[in-house]
Amino acid sequence: MTALAAGSLARRPRISFRVWLTLWSLIWFGLLVFMFSGLQFAFGPLHLRTFPLDARFIGQWWLFISEGVLITLELAVVSIIGASVLAFLSALARISRVAPLNSLAGLYISLIRGTPLFLQFYFIYQGLPQFGLILSSFLSAAAALSLNYGAYMSEIFRAGIQAVSSGQTEAASALGMTPWQTMYRIVLPQAIRIVTPDIGNQFIAMQKDTALASAIALEELTGRARQAGLPRQHFFEALVIAAAWYWLLTIIFSYFQSRLEQRMAHSDR
């Protein structure tokens, strides 16, 4: 009897916990929206004021700001490709026994990780012109993000390659495969599976770091929000529109990332 009661007690909350979770998520989200509804209440002596957002401003400018999403996405995609190439090459260099290459990659990683990303944007966009090298805002931003994320992702790639057991390399070598064939045919395909979740996280992080490009005059999401909101004293509304887009994009990417991981986990089992 007691065992039965305990069992049903233990089981019941587990089923409804997800429902509670969803319900409370909606409640908190509703409260967040409500906080910016501009409504005012009076409960006796207690006056409740929420922040007023200007619906007219939003209606007028949301399309202009939202168009920045395209540039944001374009920048993120170009940069993640650039970063992956740099990361892959420097990871190989860091593993190699060729001293000049290995140390060069070490210097690159140390230098980039030792300086702020924001500074790197300025270096490329406003520092290089001093020596006659002038890049557009987009190219500067793509270069800065690629260099920066390349350095961080290099360590991810390296760890992924080294996580493939040495037995794999030995088996391939024993079969007569050259070091390159072993890397290309045996180690890398396994390493890519290992690093996919981390690379996905880097892409999601980078998609938000593109906002820094607004400081070098790129008209992406944040840049457009500032352009629309600041002079009209409705910066808050403009930022809310931009934030909503970043948030939405992150949710979408996270969803596809988990789908991709599931598929990869499936294919070799």
Next chain:
Amino acid sequence: MPDAILAIEGLYKSFGALEVLKGIDCSVAPSEVVCIIGRSGSGKSTFLRCINFLEEPDEGVISVAGITLPAGAHTYEHRRQLIELRKRVGMVFQSFNLFPHKTVLENLIEAPLIVKKQTRAEAIALADALLHKVGLSEKRDVYPSKLSGGQSQRVAIARALAMQPKLMLFDEPTSALDPELTGEVLNVMRDLARDGMTMLVVTHELGFAREVADRVVFMDGGSIVEEGPPEQCLVNPKEARTRLFLERYLHNGQR
């Protein structure tokens, strides 16, 4: 022995200050099955791994089926020769080392396609024949994670055979297996010996050594202490160290 498949002269190997191999000379005739026994740490696995240069020897010369390679040579020509040597030497590892991202068939045809440049049809025909031989035809299209330990090791043997080697090295092929799974692997190896394959087997399976080996080599402290036919080496050893090893071995209740 001029017609030896494998000839090793003066093999030395150290890991840092630790001298693991202290001058090994050994030759193996075609179709000969040699079992190497000894305590762990006696250098028997390192010896095996030096033969196909998975461990780079410090000194010595190794010849396999007409390919001769000295230790410590790194020219382009030597690297090419090393590939030629490895094509002739199959190796089976304790931990199988199958490629987990490839199916059983893909594991078998990988090296024939990439290293020997066989056509796909040739490679698949040979792979199917080998899978039949090790009794795993029905596992052709599954991934290694779906195989038991014994099945994995049989696939690993087939993968090594797919390169049509002149010599097979076995590095404790049953040590990672549950006792009830060692039999199926030993059976495959027994068949292979009967078919005339030249084999060098590092093993703790003294029963197998006694039944299948033409010669048993006892290693201790990085040297070959005693070698001879199994009846001599395993039943009536001349050397005190061999006797001590066998006594301890039987005492520990291992087969």
